[in-house]
Each structure stands twice: as structure tokens, then as C-alpha cells.
Amino acid sequence: xxxxxxxxxxxxxxxxxxxxxxxxxxxxxxxxxxxxxxxxxxxxxxxxxxxxxxxxxxxxxxxxxxxxxxxxxxxxxxxxxxxxxxxxxxxxxxxxxxxxxxxxxxxxxxxxxxxxxxxxxxxxxxxxxxxxxxxxxxxxxxxxxxxxxxxxxxxxxxxxxxxxxxxxxxxxxxxxxxxxxxxxxxxxxxxxxxxxxxxxxxxxxxxxxxxxxxxxxxxxxxxxxxxxxxxxxxxxxxxxxxxxxxxxxxxxxxxxxxxxxxxxxxxxxxxxxxxxxxxxxxxxxxxxxxxxxxxxxxxxxxxxxxxxxxxxxxxxxxxxxxxxxxxxxxxxxxxxxxxxxxxxxxxxxxxxxxxxxxxxxxxxxxxxxxxxxxxxxxxxxxxxxxxxxxxxxxxxxxxxxxxxxxxxxxxxxxxxxxxxxxxxxxxxxxxxxxxxxxxxxxxxxxxxxxxxxxxxxxxxxxxxxxxxxxxxxxxxxxxxxxxxxxxxxxxxxxxxxxxxxx
Amino acid sequence: xxxxxxxxxxxxxxxxxxxxxxxxxxxxxxxxxxxxxxxxxxxxxxxxxxxxxxxxxxxxxxxxxxxxxxxxxxxxxxxxxxxxxxxxxxxxxxxxxxxxxxxxxxxxxxxxxxxxxxxxxxxxxxxxxxxxxxxxxxxxxxxxxxxxxxxxxxxxxxxxxxxxxxxxxxxxxxxxxxxxxxxxxxxxxxxxxxxxxxxxxxxxxxxxxxxxxxxxxxxxxxxxxxxxxxxxxxxxxxxxxxxxxxxxxxxxxxxxxxxxxxxxxxxxxxxxxxxxxxxxxxxxxxxxxxxxxxxxxxxxxxxxxxxxxxxxxxxxxxxxxxxxxxxxxxxxxxxxxxxxxxxxxx
Numbered sequence: 001x002x003x004x005x006x007x008x009x010x011x012x013x014x015x016x017x018x019x020x021x022x023x024x025x026x027x028x029x030x031x032x033x034x035x036x037x038x039x040x041x042x043x044x045x046x047x048x049x050x051x052x053x054x055x056x057x058x059x060x061x062x063x064x065x066x067x068x069x070x071x072x073x074x075x076x077x078x079x080x081x082x083x084x085x086x087x088x089x090x091x092x093x094x095x096x097x098x099x100x101x102x103x104x105x106x107x108x109x110x111x112x113x114x115x116x117x118x119x120x121x122x123x124x125x126x127x128x129x130x131x132x133x134x135x136x137x138x139x140x141x142x143x144x145x146x147x148x149x150x151x152x153x154x155x156x157x158x159x160x161x162x163x164x165x166x167x168x169x170x171x172x173x174x175x176x177x178x179x180x181x182x183x184x185x186x187x188x189x190x191x192x193x194x195x196x197x198x199x200x201x202x203x204x205x206x207x208x209x210x211x212x213x214x215x216x217x218x219x220x221x222x223x224x225x226x227x228x229x230x231x232x233x234x235x236x237x238x239x240x241x242x243x244x245x246x247x248x249x250x251x252x253x254x255x256x257x258x259x260x261x262x263x264x265x266x267x268x269x270x271x272x273x274x275x276x277x278x279x280x281x282x283x284x285x286x287x288x289x290x291x292x293x294x295x296x297x298x299x300x301x302x303x304x305x306x307x308x309x310x311x312x313x314x315x316x317x318x319x320x321x322x323x324x325x326x327x328x329x330x331x332x333x334x335x336x337x338x339x340x341x342x343x344x345x346x347x348x349x350x351x352x353x354x355x356x357x358x359x360x361x362x363x364x365x366x367x368x369x370x371x372x373x374x375x376x377x378x379x380x381x382x383x384x385x386x387x388x389x390x391x392x393x394x395x396x397x398x399x400x401x402x403x404x405x406x407x408x409x410x411x412x413x414x415x416x417x418x419x420x421x422x423x424x425x426x427x428x429x430x431x432x433x434x435x436x437x438x439x440x441x442x443x444x445x446x447x448x449x450x451x452x453x454x455x456x457x458x459x460x461x462x463x464x465x466x467x468x469x470x471x472x473x474x475x476x477x478x479x480x481x482x483x484x485x486x487x488x489x490x491x492x493x494x495x496x497x498x499x500x501x502x
Numbered sequence: 503x504x505x506x507x508x509x510x511x512x513x514x515x516x517x518x519x520x521x522x523x524x525x526x527x528x529x530x531x532x533x534x535x536x537x538x539x540x541x542x543x544x545x546x547x548x549x550x551x552x553x554x555x556x557x558x559x560x561x562x563x564x565x566x567x568x569x570x571x572x573x574x575x576x577x578x579x580x581x582x583x584x585x586x587x588x589x590x591x592x593x594x595x596x597x598x599x600x601x602x603x604x605x606x607x608x609x610x611x612x613x614x615x616x617x618x619x620x621x622x623x624x625x626x627x628x629x630x631x632x633x634x635x636x637x638x639x640x641x642x643x644x645x646x647x648x649x650x651x652x653x654x655x656x657x658x659x660x661x662x663x664x665x666x667x668x669x670x671x672x673x674x675x676x677x678x679x680x681x682x683x684x685x686x687x688x689x690x691x692x693x694x695x696x697x698x699x700x701x702x703x704x705x706x707x708x709x710x711x712x713x714x715x716x717x718x719x720x721x722x723x724x725x726x727x728x729x730x731x732x733x734x735x736x737x738x739x740x741x742x743x744x745x746x747x748x749x750x751x752x753x754x755x756x757x758x759x760x761x762x763x764x765x766x767x768x769x770x771x772x773x774x775x776x777x778x779x780x781x782x783x784x785x786x787x788x789x790x791x792x793x794x795x796x797x798x799x800x801x802x803x804x805x806x807x808x809x810x811x812x813x814x815x816x817x818x819x820x821x822x823x824x825x826x827x828x829x830x831x832x833x834x835x836x837x838x839x840x841x842x843x844x845x846x847x848x
Contacts, residue, residue, distance in 0.1 A: 075604030079597045086593040089582025096571045097579025101795025104572030111568045112810035118558045119817040126554040126830035178796035431601040449841035
């Protein structure tokens with residue numbers, strides 16, 4: 001066992017690089033949609049509640065438009081997520097074959113949670129017309145819970161890879177005596193899970209609010225933009241300081257449970273006390289650090305609240321058991337970017353609280369709104385960085401201290417995987433590009449309609465149609481003609497409505 | 503416990519074959535609907551019928567994967583190693599299908615709708631074919647633990663026939679469901695349109711099954727023998743009966759029950775395969791008992807499955823009921839207050 005491990009470490013198979021790149025690319029793409037899958041339903045429901053409770057047509061319009069966006073985004077999330085399940089087998093059959101029955105149960109939880117989510121989102125998205133308003137709302141209320149349950153399954157599996165337990169090894173090194181409870185509730189699960197979930201909610205909040213901040217800056221200062229900004233931004237701003245604490249405790253639990261990963265995050269070369277903190281900077285393979293800002297003592301203080309805290313260094317384990325200098329530099333860079341953006345966002349949230357306290361109204365400070373409109377993009381960057389820090393920081397292990405990535409990789413030849421990577425990149429660029437184009441088009445349609453409505457004021461309102469209530473029943477002939485028999489949707493605002501015969 | 507989970511796996515595969523299969527079939531008929539003008543109403547029906555439920559149907563596949571890697575990890579490893587290429591193609595097809603379908607809906611320009619629609623429809627053909635060929639490769643006994651990824655595992659008579667059968671079966675399911683959907687939406691002429699296609703697709707299934715019978719005798723002997731005797735044979739006969747019943751219902755235009763009998767046909771065929779393969783996960787090299795994961799995990803997987811049935815079951819019944827009662831309808835541009843733009847032509 002030991003000799004094969006050493007052998008594999010020195011001799012990395014050719015298919016390892018493309019497999020890692022493919023996994024990284026598909027996950028990096030999928031994770032951009034995850035915040036919206038997890039948290040957009042919640043934000044929409046908050047708006048929906050407001051609309052129903054206060055009989056507020058503007059809030060209802062926003063909730064309806066957001067659910068139209070959700071329909072497309074959820075679909076893209078479903079398919080890119082399915083690809084990831086396939087990739088477990090296509091790229092890492094070694095891991096699934098040996099460890100599948102130890103840590104796979106989290107995915108089982110995720111699968112049924114996701115099932116519920118898909119069912120409820122279908123009812124929510126397609127229930128606007130025919131369901132009773134409050135029935136429609138209440139049927140969707142469990143949606144955020146199902147989404148959080150699904151994330152729990154995924155994070156349980158990921159945190160098991162980081163801090164595996166709940167099994168013992170037999171003479172051949174295969175896992176036996178699986179204890180599912182210990183395998184699901186691993187040491188790092190708590191901090192990783194809450195850090196992740198809160199990140200998803202505040203990212204979705206900032207991204208959605210950013211859209212309306214931009215609109216406001218461009219002079220569309222109406223109630224629609226005010227509501228569209230304040231509801232998601234407030235959700236995100238409340239969560240931001242909480243995330244500060246959660247992120248801090250997540251880093252500290254990495255320090256305790258995965259000291260070598262922590263060493264990579266902070267580019268600590270030798271185990272020592274009074275360890276300095278580097279802000280950015282590059283680690284070289286001889287242990288020297290170039291660039292960056294060096295703050296004496298700070299790393300020890302951050303890790304254990306005292307300069308005497310001993311921080312484990314990368315060299316505490318042999319070179320083949322730790323991330324390379326380049327990987328450590330990447331992990332460190334991502335970790336610092338994440339921490340920095342997070343800190344700036346806390347300031348932004350405080351600024352928002354201050355402005356709100358002063359004016360009791362939507363902030364009209366141009367600089368604040370400019371910053372707010374970038375918060376969403378910054379959050380997406382942070383999500384990517386956090387994920388890179390945790391995944392690259394685990395290298396070279398796929399199951400920490402138990403299986404190397406190179407042992408788990410498929411036997412398929414490198415050429416095949418490079419080809420697949422090429423195909424997947426082309427497909428994903430096309431899909432995400434089209435997705436973005438469709439979203440922008442939807443936005444334009446809504447803006448044009450709103451401007452036209454504002455121009456026409458109350459003069460000619462074509463919207464006699466209410467979102468709830470009985471379906472308009474045209475004459476008997478039209479009713480039997482039904483949906484597909486329309487001669488096609490027109491270009492008017494009522495285009496494509498079932499039962500409408502153009 | 504391992505046996506129970508193996509049966510759960512078979513049932514979930516059957517559910518995916520029925521739920522997902524219906525959607526693939528809809529894509530197949532979308533492909534054959536003709537030009538933009540001629541096919542417009544057919545495509546709108548397909549759009550309307552599929553939109554609320556296709557994501558739900560897709561989740562069955564995730565269940566299949568999770569059950570495989572948690573309950574039967576070595577099988578999962580063997581299958582995904584030996585059948586690498588068809589599974590890659592199925593995965594890519596799945597992305598294209600879902601994305602094409604989801605993006606076509608909000609597009610208002612004919613040229614764009616054409617592109618998205620074509621991607622959706624072609625991918626609806628590719629994906630079931632390769633998933634079918636994967637099943638064929640397993641059933642023919644060509645996959646064993648450690649089998650490298652070579653073409654003969656999935657480019658063999660059984661795999662090719664299974665792939666074609668998958669396409670034909672999904673086309674059959676899709677057409678039968680679209681008959682009901684056309685009735686539900688009151689498009690009477692499309693009822694006959696799809697009735698004819700359902701009958702043709704069933705004919706294709708029968709022809710392919712007739713070809714498969716002699717071919718698989720030598721190519722997939724273990725499963726062939728399992729399907730021609732005992733419980734396997736019983737299930738095959740039942741599946742055939744339900745198939746014939748569906749045809750009769752279609753012919754006498756009793757469309758109320760044709761969906762149920764069509765689902766029973768496909769589900770029973772999958773169950774027949776399950777019986778025929780007993781006691782093997784990978785005929786004839788790995789039995790269920792040998793391939794099962796840790797006992798403790800299987801017990802918990804059983805619990806998770808029960809929780810899923812308790813929680814998801816009612817939700818699933820609710821969504822399918824609401825859907826078939828026509829309670830689920832997409833938001834329209836009037837409800838989101840969207841305007842037409844210059845260049846819109848659909």
C-alpha cells in the first residue's frame with residue numbers, strides 16, 4: 001500500500017491534468033448558478049409575501065419577473081449539475097469505487113431534497129395563473145428549506161473529503177465498519193456548511209440588488225427600482241457581518257482540522273510561533289516569499305488569538321503529501337481575495353445601515369450605489385475564490401490523507417479527456433452565453449414595457465388581465481382551440497397566453 | 503438489504519425510463535415536426551406539455567447515479583470506466599437538451615428558436631440512444647470490474663439494439679402522452695397527429711424487439727435466458743399485453759387510460775430486465791451480494807429511500823396531478839409586463 005502510494009505520487013498519470021481541469025471548469029461554471037438556485041426562491045418569496053400582504057402590484061411584478069428568470073436559471077443549473085454527477089464516475093471512478101458507500105449517503109439526501117425542490121419550483125413557476133394566491137405562496141414556502149437541505153448533502157460529501165471519518169481500514173487498505181453518522185457529520189461540516197449557505201444567500205441578494213442599483217443610477221428612480229434594490233440588498237446586508245464571523249470560524253477550523261491546508265492558505269513554510277501574515281505574495285519552492293505585505297505576528301494571532309500560537313507549516317509533511325508551492329500560492333491568493341472582498345462588503349453593509357438610519361429611505365448616495373452595483377460581481381468572485389481555496393488546498397488528496405487525486409483518476413487516455421474538455425468548454429460557453437443573452441433580452445423587454453407604460457401613464461392600460469383569478473375564457477371556439485392551436489404568439493404584450501387565439 | 507436496494511435501483515431506472523423517456527420522446531417528435539410553419543403548433547404543444555415537469559423527471563437520473571455509487575460502488579466504477587464514451591456523450595446530450603429547451607422558451611426570434619429547438623431535438627435523440635446502449639452493454643455481460651474503455655463494450659449488436667429500442671420506446675411514450683396533452687389543451691387535430699405516431703412508434707418497438715430476440719440469444723445469453731423463462735418471461739408477457747392494450751386504446755380512441763398502459767409497458771420491460779439479470783449486477787461476473795456496499799450504508803440508504811418516498815411521493819403526485827389537470831401554466835409576457843421588441847417574429 002505504502003509503496004504504491006509513493007509510486008503513484010512520483011508518477012502522475014497523463015490523464016490527471018485534463019481530468020482536474022475538466023472538473024474545475026464544470027464546477028466553476030456550475031457554482032455561479034448555485035447562489036440563485038439556493039437563494040433566489042427565498043428572495044422572491046420575501047417579495048411575493050410583501051406583494052400579497054400589502055396588495056402591492058409593484059412587488060408582485062418583481063416577484064413574477066424574478067420567477068421568470070428563475071425558470072431559465074434553474075434549468076441551466078439542473079443540467080450543469082447533472083454533468084457533475086456523471087463526472088464523479090467519468091473522471092474519478094477510483095474514489096467512487098472505494099469510498100462511494102462511505103460518503104455517498106450525503107448525495108442521497110441531496111437527491112431527494114433536490115427532487116422536492118424541482119417539484120416545488122415547478123409548482124411555483126407554473127402556478128401563478130391558476131392557483132389561489134395564498135395557496136400558491138404557501139406551496140413554495142418549503143422551497144428554501146429544501147434548497148438548504150440539498151446544500152447540506154453536497155457540503156456533507158465535500159467536508160467528508162476534507163476530514164474523512166466513520167470507517168476503519170482492513171489489511172488491504174479498503175474501508176470497513178462504516179459508521180454513516182460519523183461519515184456524514186464530519187468535524188469540518190458545521191463551519192463549512194453555514195459559511196457556504198450564507199455565502200449563497202448574500203451573493204444572490206447582492207447580485208439581484210445590483211441590477212436595480214444600476215437602473216437607479218441610470219435615472220430610473222421609481223418605486224419598482226427602489227423595491228427591487230432594497231429587499232434583496234437588506235437580506236444580503238444583514239447576512240454580511242454574520243458571514244464575517246462564519247468565515248473567520250471556518251478558517252480557524254481549517255487551522256485545527258487541516259493544518260497543512262491552513263499553511264497553504266497563509267503560505268506558512270515552517271512550523272513556528274510568531275508567524276507573520278502575508279497579504280498576497282508568492283511562495284517559492286525553496287520556502288521564500290516574494291511580493292506581498294508582511295505583517296509580523298498577525299497570522300499566529302488570527303489563528304489562536306496570541307502571537308505564541310504555533311502554526312503548522314507546509315514542511316511538516318513530505319513534499320508529496322502537500323500542495324506544491326504554486327498551488328499554495330493560488331490557494332493563498334484566493335483566500336486573501338475572499339477575505340478582502342468580504343471585509344469590504346461588511347463596510348458596505350455598515351454604510352447601508354448608516355444611510356438607512358439617517359434617511360429612512362432608499363440611499364441616494366451615488367458612490368454608495370456604485371459600490372452596491374459591484375457587490376454582486378464581487379460576491380461571485382468570492383464564491384469562486386472560496387471554492388478554489390478549499391479544493392486546491394486539499395491537494396494532492398482527493399480523500400484527505402487516504403487517497404490521492406492521482407489514485408482516483410480514470411484510466412481513460414489523456415487525449416480523450418482533453419477532447420472532452422474542449423467539447424465541454426465550447427458547449428458551456430454557448431450555453432452560458434445564450435443564457436446571458438436571454439436574460440438581457442428579458443430585461444430589455446421589461447424595461448421597454450415599463451417605459452411605455454410610464455409614458456402612456458394611465459391613459460391606455462392594456463393589462464386588464466390579472467395574474468390570478470379565473471383564466472380568461474374567450475368564446476367556445478377559441479377555448480377548444482386551446483394553446484397550441486393559436487396561430488402563434490403575436491408580438492403584443494399578451495403574447496402566448498394560453499387560451500388566447502390570435 | 504442489498505437485494506432490496508438493487509430492486510429500488512431497478513424501480514428508479516424504470517421511473518426514469520418512463521418520466522425522462524416521455525420527455526425524450528417529445529423531443530423526438532419535435533425533431534420530426536417539420537418546418538417552422540408546419541411544426542409550429544406541434545412544437546408549442548410539446549413546449550407546453552414538457553415545461554413544468556421535465557426537470558422533475560430528470561432528477562430520477564440523479565437518483566440512479568446516487569444509488570449506484572452509494573449502494574454499489576464497484577459496479578459504478580466498472581460501468582463508468584468501461585462505458586466512458588457513451589456516458590460522456592449522454593451527459594453532453596443532456597446539457598444540450600435541457601439548455602436548448604429552456605432557452606427556446608423565452609426566445610422570440612425565429613432564427614434563435616430554430617437553433618435552440620434543433621439542439622434540443624437532436625440531443626433528445628442522442629441521449630436515450632447512448633443510455634440505452636449502456637444498458638445493452640451491461641446486459642450483454644461485456645462490463646466486468648476492471649474492463650477498460652473499449653468500443654466493443656458499447657458498439658455491439660445488443661448495445662445498438664438497446665439504444666434503438668430506447669429511442670423507439672421514448673418516441674412511443676412521448677406520442678402517447680402528447681395525445682393526452684393535445685386533448686387537454688383542446689387541439690383535436692393534434693390528437694390524431696400523435697395517435698398515428700404512437701402507433702408507428704409501437705410498430706418500431708415491435709420490429710426492434712423481433713430483431714433483438716434472435717440476435718441477443720448469442721450476444722447476451724444470460725439476460726436472454728432470464729427473459730425467456732420464469733418471472734422475467736412473465737414480465738415480458740405482461741409488458742407485451744400492456745403494449746397491445748395501449749394500441750387498442752389508441753385505436754378505439756379511449757385516451758383516458760392509454761398513458762397509464764404505455765407507462766406500464768415500459769416499466770414492466772425494465773423490471774423484466776431486472777428479473778432476467780438476477781442475481782447479477784454485471785452479468786455474469788458480479789452478483790448483487792458481491793457488488794454491494796457496506797451493510798450499514800445500505801441500511802441508511804434504505805432509510806433515505808423511505809424518507810424520499812414519504813416526502814417526495816406526495817409532492818410528485820401533486821405536481822403530476824396539477825399538471826394533468828392543467829393547473830400549471832407558464833407565466834406570460836403580459837404577467838411579467840414584457841414588451842415586444844423590433845425583430846421579434848415568433
